[in-house]
Amino acid sequence: MQKHIEEAKTVIKNSSKIVILTGAGISTDSGIPDFRGPNGVWTKNPEAEKASNIRYYTTSPEIRKKNWSLRATGDLWPTVSPNDGHKALARLGDKLFLLITQNVDGLHQLAGTPEEQIVEIHGNTRNVSCLECDYLAPMEEALKRVRKGEEDPHCLICGGLLKSATISFGQSLISEDLLRSEQSIHECDLLMAVGTSLTVGPINRVVPLAHSLGKPIFILNGEPTEYDSLATYLIREDISSMLREIC
Ligand SMILES: [Zn+2]
Secondary structure, three states: OHHHHHHHHHHHHHOOOEEEEEOHHHOHHHOOOOOOOOOOHHHHOHHHHHHOEHHHHHHOHHHHHHHHHHHHOOOOOOOOOOOHHHHHHHOOHHHEEEEEEOOOOOHHHHHOOOHHHEEEOOEEEEEEEEOOOOOEEEHHHHHHHHHOOOOOOEOOOOOOEEEEEEOOEOOOOOHHHHHHHHHHHHHOOEEEEEOOOOOOOOHHHHHHHHHHOOOOEEEEEOOOOOOHHHOOEEEEOOHHHHHHHHO
């Protein structure tokens, strides 16, 4: 492993177009709970799991009302800050070509990675969007309406259903985001997969894509991943302390 750490340091130093894919594992040190663990978001609020399924969300006013109420009182997501892992990636500066994240927490932006270099492939919870038209607004605007008494706020333009700007189960990814992610693999000189088990598709396919193009692949995760066998450099370690060391 020490050999891989030294090699990873060297390859990062010598790379100038790094693409990074991050998952939940980079945010656990920030106190973001997982979903299905003992203290998981969905274990504590089973209704929140249903709310993350587009079919339940669109058909049940009760599920929407409960979800808006949890958001408005701050009981759904804790307030969190970026950790050393997010900060280490932000320090890559010009070396970073694109950061693709599966997380919806916005912590890469808060750590200083420029918004235009980030693809939030599963959306984010900062904004609210209409399921019918292009209406997009800060989440806080919708929450203000909920706190004033609207239990299930609808779109101010077309009256359609509003939902946090995350990609729910049953919803397609945004095709431009997926295309941009795939294109970045063709142009990069290193792919780093950090804190992801690489089991969630279709974005996990960037790893076999990079492999087929002969790009070096560096996988850092606390647990084994789906594509460990494709890694050029494989480090199974604590994520934030390792990123602090190698970036
Ligand atoms: Zn609308």
